[in-house]
Amino acid sequence: MRTVGVEEELLLVDPRSGEPRALSTAVLAAATRESRGRAHAFTKELQGQQLEFATYPQTGMKELGAEIGRHRAEAARHAAEAGAAVVALATSPLPAGPALTEGRRYRWIREQFGLTALEQLTCGCHVHVSVESDEEGVGVLDRMRPWLSVLLALSTNSPFWQGNDSGYNSYRNRVWGRWPSAGPVEVFGSARRYHRQVSDLLDTGVLPDEGMVYFDARLSRTYPTVEVRAADVCLDASTTALLATLTRGLVDTAAREWSQGEPPARHGVGLLRAATWQAARSGLDGHLIHPVTMRPAPADRVVHALLAHIEKALDDNGDLAQARQGLAELLAGGNGARVQRQLLRRTGSLREVVAACVRRTQEGP
Template sequence: MDPRSGEPRALSTAVLAAATRESRGRAHAFTKELHGQQVEFATHPQTGMKELAAEIERRRAEAARHAAGAGAAVVALATSPLPAGPAITEGRRYRWIRERFGLTALEQLTSGCHVHVAVESDEEGVAVLDRMRPWLSVLLALSANSPFWQGCDSGYSSYRNRVWGRWPSAGPVEVFGSARRYHQQVRDLLDTGILHDEGMVYFDARLSRTYPTVEVRAADVCLDASTTVLLAGLTRALVDTAAREWREGEPPARHGVGVLRAATWQAARSGLDGDLVHPLTMRPAPADRVVHALFCHVEKALDENGDHALARQGIADLLHGGNGARVQRDLLRRTGSLREVVAACVRRTQEGR
């Protein structure tokens, strides 16, 4: 972001060049994304949430330092509050996407948070995907951090989710039942000729094509590093819980994709500030009750992973103080300025709270 105006700036090339210089030829954590106003980083595999938190805070600080050298600031927002013009990153793949998808690609200045959790096999991974489906909308509600779009209040807590949903392969999916059926579905999608490659299979949760993991992609990028850590802990517990259910022979819920899409819409609309669709009943329920149901669903896994206290406190803090969407709207009410919203979120991003 421009540190004075708060408007997005297409400076990712400069930020990545600074990271490369600092690493002195060694691999670093930062990569480009579809738009020049974005930079992405990945953490190393971690088993402890304290270690994960420390790395996220360190990477955010590094990104801020590299951006400052280019005359910019970084901010962990899932959409820009202020108007932004398209600046597609150079590269053959990105050019193909821009030409193929037109305005859909140009408007994808959105940032999500992906959590990878290791699984022992593709069979276990698909069993996990099948059993996690109803709970992914709750992760979206917790992380929602994109209420503004092109200078206006969108009416949504996660407008990123609505923009992201324009891709033909995005969103909830059906129960697969086996790794063979999962991989056949991916091949069928690629055979349509619509997608460039397997990286464009944008399911809310999928098998990673690079790592032996389940990759959960439902969430907005989180304003506070602590929310990212909470999201990671809950996602790992969801994976562990689903894997245990599979080993014990418990079948997945058979909710239809249409109902899951409706639950996702509701989570994007209200975040934590209204009703959500309860994953067990598929009926409306207050957000705090639905979040508590998620906690109870994964409580055994949280305890086994040593994340019980972290998750309990993190959920309490979010329900009390609000997710990024509520924080941004509160800032606008207090300041009357989207530029001031961005400036406050820049500071909050760097504080690592």
């Protein structure tokens, strides 16, 4: 059974005002003190108002969900020690200014990318699924491409930007898409062609290193995994665990198709970009682009098509019942974008939206 690991990026906010606070250095210092010099799960990110953690590789999704919840609780404790709170929102509902993390690499990014870098206060969720080789990994990437927009739709959790409703369910995706290497990619066909593409990108001088190859899904440069990077950070830890379950099912399904010589769908990058835009725009609250037909269809129908596509893999992993239940609950109750808008309608205050989401990040729905 393939292992799965998750990286989540969280916002650090003022516990009273809900505004982002650039306190990642103090939060990491608190984590280091508690760990007494041992390694811990937390790292800094591009902006000082962000905190990232990574789980261990797991085969059981129940165990993975428990670890995500545990790290969120640890992050909340360390943040409180630094005078902040953590919240699993993919963009800040309240206005925020830039606070880029110090360091030579981050300074280079600021000088190279200007306002694009300054405005990148966005939080994503990255799912790592183990693969046997780069060849298998590229075979998986080629066959997963049409389905990544559905993962984005399930996770959308960033409707607000600088104090306003963006009109999107994932405005993070729109801001993130400003990076030159972000988004869907073409069919590679082999590991050699994949690595050649990465090498050619670096040779342009536009990117500082392989860490900024921001494909929606890529071969990890650190682990023997496929790294799926399409999703917003999810408001609820249970949604993150569901996302990881579905992602493993997609990897298993794509790897089986690759091993059996089934060719990948040849949808062009332009069509995939349109599907990504639609997923960011409507999330689960409208139509999506169906990954097979590349035509609009109701979101629930597309989500059930994803479930049918990976059903055998989910069943083989013992995840099918859990995935069915999780998807049914998500479609009925809504993801983070829907919850945030419901909170605003009820309270009339973006500050109250943030406060409610802080509590939900730590305690669950």
